[in-house]
Amino acid sequence: MHTDDLSPLRPRLPSPLEPVEDERFARRGLTLLLKRDDLIHPDLPGNKWRKLAPNLRAAAGRPVLTFGGAYSNHLRATAAAGRLLGFPTIGVVRGDELAGRPLNPSLARCAADGMRLEFVDRATYRAKHEPAVLAALLGRAPEGTYVVPEGGSNALAAEGCAALGRELEGRADVAAVACGTGGTLAGLAAGFGGRTLGVPVLKGGFLGGEVRGLQEAAFGGPRGDWWLDERFHCGGYGRTTPELDAFAQDFEARHGLAIERLYVAKMLLALVSLAEADSFAPGSVVAAVITGSRDQSVSSR
Template identity: 40%
Template sequence: MSFKKFDFPESPIQIIEHPLLAQKQVILKVKRDDLLHPHIAGNKWRKLKYNLIAMQQQNKSAFITFSGPFSNHLYAASMACKLFALEGHAIVRGPHLDIHNPTIRMARACGVQLHTVDRATYRLRHNDDYLMELQQRFAHCHIIPEGGSNQQALVGVQELANSLPKSDYVMCATGSGGTLAGLINASSGTTSVIGIAVLKQAEYLIDEIIRLAPKAKQKSNWQLMCDFHDGGYGKFSTALWQFCKMMKKDCKLPLEPIYTGKLFYALWQLLEQDFFAPGSHITAIHTGGLQGLDGLRYRQLITN
C-alpha cells in the first residue's frame, strides 16, 4: 500500500526583521507551515496525515471526526476528502447548521457528510462509551478526535520538529495540545518548548499533553503559558487585530487573531519584558488557519 500521495515538500523558513528584535538582539525564524500545501495547510495536515494512513492500514473506507462549525480542522479534513477522494463524516457542534457559513459551505462542497448534535451530546466526544457506540454505528470509519490530536498526529508533528533549525526556543499556539505534545516529544534538552494557550483556563491541557506525550512528565524544558488568551477561545481584542495587521504589513507575515496572532502577540510581549536573553534564537511555528479569516468576516468580527 503506497502512501506517497500524502507526502508534500517541506514548508519554508522565514526570517523576521523588526526593530524590536534588533533592539533585543534576538533572531526570530518562522516555520511557515501555512505554506505546507496550497489547500491543506499547517498543523491540521500534520495531524491528519498519519490518521489517514492509519485509516487505510486498518482497512477502513472512511473517517469520522468532530468539529465546531468554523473549525480549521473541519476545513482541512474536508479538503483532504476532496483531494484524495475519501469519504468523510463530521459531527458538528450545533444544534443548527448555518449553510451560509463559509466553512460549512466548503465542507459540503467537498462531499463531507455533516451530522449536527446539540452541545450536550458534543461534550461526549471524549467519552469512551459514546465513542464505542459511534464506532458501532460507523463501523467502516476511522475515528479522528476533535482537532486531530492523538498518537497518529504526534508522528506528523515529529516530522515538523525534525525540519526545524537549531533553536534556543520553539514556540507554537496551543488549542488541543497535540502540536505542543509532538514538539516536546521530539525536543532536545537544550531547546525550550513554549506553548501559548489560545483559550481561557487552559491549565487542564497540561494533563492532556502528558497523556499524549508521556515523556513530557520527565522533561523540564517546556511550559504552557496560559495568560495570553486575549479573552478566550474565538475572542480577541482590537489591539491584537491591529498587531496582526501590522505584522502582515511590516513583516510580510499574515496572521489570524484566533491562533497564530495570539502566538506572535505573546512573543512580542515577552520580548518587551526581556524574557529572552540577548543572542537567543527563536523558531515560531505558523500553524496555518488563515482561511479562518473568512469566518471572522462572515460574522462581521473583522472588516478587512
C-alpha cells in the same frame, strides 16, 4: 489514491524557515524566524498536515469521522483530504442549533468537499469520548469508520508533529506555537532540543494535562523542555480583541504576511510581549511556527 501513500499530494517538507527583521527582537539581541508550516499544502496547511497525515495512513482509505466546532479548521482540512484522496468523511459538529441554519462559509466548504455533517447538542459533544456516545455516532457511520479526535490530536498526531521539532533542531533556541488541543506542542517539544513555548488560545488551564497525556501515549512519558503562557487567549477560543487586531495589522504591515487571528496572532503577540519583557536570553534565536495564514481561513471570528 490510497491514503497510506500521501506523496501524490506533494507536501512542501521541510517547510521554509524565514528570518525576519523586527527591531523589537533585534534591539534585544534576538533573532526572529518564521517557520512557514502554512506553506506545506494549500488545503492541509501547517499542523493540520502534520497531525492528519499519520492518521490518514492508519485509516488506509476507510471513512473518517472526526469532531469540531462551527469554524473548525480541522474539519475543513479533513474534508479536503477526503476530497483529494477519495474517502468518505463525517464531521460531528458542536451545536445542534446550527442544523436548521444556513451553513457558515467554513461548514459550507466542508460540505462542498463531501463531508457529511452531523450536528449534536453541546452535552453530547462534551461526552463524545464516552463509549456509548461514540458507539451511537459510529452506528450511523459506514462500517469500519476510523475515528480521529477533535483537533486531530492523538498519539499518532504527536508523533507526526515531532518531525516539526526535528526540522528546527540546531536552527533555533526557542520554538513557539499556538495551542488548541495540545497535539502540536506535544510533538514539537519531543522532537526539538531547545525550549518550546505553547500559547493556548482557549481559557481553562487544562492544556498542560492534555499535553502530558499525549506525550505519555506517543512517547511513553514526558519529552522536551516546554512551558505554557496562558495570558494571550484574548478571551478564549474564537475570540479576538481590538488590541489583538491592531497588533496583527501592524505585524502584517511590517512583514507583508497575512496573519491568521485566532491562533497565529495570539502566539506572535506572546512572543513580542515576552521579548519586550526580556524573557529570552540575549543572542537567542526564536522560531515562531506559522500554522496557517489568514488567506487560508474563511472565518474572521
